Structure formats: structure tokens, C-alpha cells
Amino acid sequence: DTGVSQDPRHKITKRGQNVTFRCDPISEHNRLYWYRQTLGQGPEFLTYFQNEAQLEKSRLLSDRFSAERPKGSFSTLEIQRTEQGDSAMYLCASSHSQGDYEQYFGPGTRLTVT
Amino acid sequence: GQSLEQPSEVTAVEGAIVQINCTYQTSGFYGLSWYQQHDGGAPTFLSYNALDGLEETGRFSSFLSRSDSYGYLLLQELQMKDSASYFCAVREGRSNYQLIWGAGTKLIIKP
Numbered sequence: 001d002t003g004v005s006q007d008p009r010h011k012i013t014k015r016g017q018n019v020t021f022r023c024d025p026i027s028e029h030n031r032l033y034w035y036r037q038t039l040g041q042g043p044e045f046l047t048y049f050q051n052e053a054q055l056e057k058s059r060l061l062s063d064r065f066s067a068e069r070p071k072g073s074f075s076t077l078e079i080q081r082t083e084q085g086d087s088a089m090y091l092c093a094s095s096h097s098q099g100d101y102e103q104y105f106g107p108g109t110r111l112t113v114t
Numbered sequence: 115g116q117s118l119e120q121p122s123e124v125t126a127v128e129g130a131i132v133q134i135n136c137t138y139q140t141s142g143f144y145g146l147s148w149y150q151q152h153d154g155g156a157p158t159f160l161s162y163n164a165l166d167g168l169e170e171t172g173r174f175s176s177f178l179s180r181s182d183s184y185g186y187l188l189l190q191e192l193q194m195k196d197s198a199s200y201f202c203a204v205r206e207g208r209s210n211y212q213l214i215w216g217a218g219t220k221l222i223i224k225p
Contacts, residue, residue: 042203105156
């Protein structure tokens with residue numbers, strides 16, 4: 001397995017447009033996380049899946065954000081009506097239920113909203 | 115509120131030892147993790163402490179004192195490749211898998 005992958009790596013969009021990001025976790029990992037990171041800050045938790053179930057969602061997460069993991073494998077994160085404040089690096093991570101304290105991160109998708 | 119405090123920047127010399135501290139104030143505590151992130155890269159896991167004491171993994175060690183809400187990462191025999199940002203992150207509960215992250219410590223290593 002080559003690790004966690006994310007697509008696209010970079011996305012430039014105009015304010016008001018919708019964007020969708022994809023994350024493919026390590027195949028045997030049943031837990032998947034989405035984080036957002038801005039320059040000079042640590043990652044900020046967005047949401048978490050165990051298999052296909054979305055079990056946690058940040059209280060700070062706007063209704064414009066939605067995530068799915070339809071078959072318990074890959075996941076998508078959609079941002080509707082993007083705003084300039086959404087510009088950030090979106091990181092996906094996965095972990096196994098055993099040893100779940102160790103999260104493996106993908107390379108991230110850098111979103112720029114103009 | 116929830117907060118993790120760590121120094122914003124630390125400078126050290128190649129071959130030396132450096133300690134990066136982390137104090138936390140969270141609604142719950144289950145464990146403290148440390149991650150390394152190079153510029154433009156993804157965070158990579160370094161260590162995890164759930165119980166008080168020192169965990170050693172090669173050149174890196176991590177310490178936790180739950181009573182003091184404090185931990186540190188110790189890096190020995192520093193190499194230039196250790197130049198990166200280091201983040202502490204708290205897991206608040208056994209069934210709570212989200213991590214709360216500090217703002218990171220940028221480690222600058224001079225030859």
C-alpha cells in the first residue's frame with residue numbers, strides 16, 4: 001500500500017463555487033479523518049468516519065461543508081459556496097482501530113479561493 | 115476552553131539535544147501525540163503517551179506528566195533533516211478520536 005492519497009493536490013476556485021476533494025485511505029484502515037490547516041497553525045479537526053458512518057463533526061464546521069464515505073473506503077469532502085476564508089490545506093488521515101492513536105496523513109489538497 | 119501551548123520556535127545546533135514543551139488545557143485527556151511536519155509536507159506520527167513517564171524511540175523521546183498537564187518531546191543527536199515543525203496533539207477521550215492540536219514549534223537547526 002502506498003499510503004493515504006488525496007486528489008487534487010491543488011485547487012484554485014472563485015468565491016461562490018463548489019469544490020469537492022477526494023481521499024483514499026490506507027486500505028486496511030477503517031477510520032478516516034478530515035482536517036484543515038492554515039499557515040502557522042496546527043491541523044483543525046473537521047470530521048471523522050468509522051467505516052461508512054460519520055461519527056463526529058466539528059461544532060465549528062459550517063453547513064456549507066459536507067463529507068461522505070459511501071462504501072467505507074474513499075471519502076469526499078465538499079465545500080459549497082466557497083468563501084475566501086476557506087482557503088487552506090485540507091488534510092485527510094486514516095488509522096486502524098488497533099493502534100488508533102497513530103494517524104497517517106495524506107499530502108493534502110491546497111485550496112485557494114479568489 | 116481548550117488550548118495547547120508550545121513555543122513557536124526553537125533553535126539548536128546540529129548534534130545537540132533539544133526539548134520541545136507542551137502544556138495542555140482540555141476538557142478531557144486520553145493521550146498526547148507528537149507529529150513532525152516538514153515545510154510543504156504532511157504531518158507524520160512520532161510518538162504517543164497515554165501514561166506518565168518517558169517513551170523512547172531511537173533519537174526521539176516523549177514524556178508525559180498527567181498531573182501537570184505537561185509533556186515534552188526530546189530530540190537527541192540533532193541532524194539537519196530534523197528541521198521541521200513539531201506539533202503536540204491531545205486526544206480527549208477513549209471513544210473520541212479527534213485530535214486537538216497545538217500551533218506547532220518550528221525547529222531551526224544550525225550547522
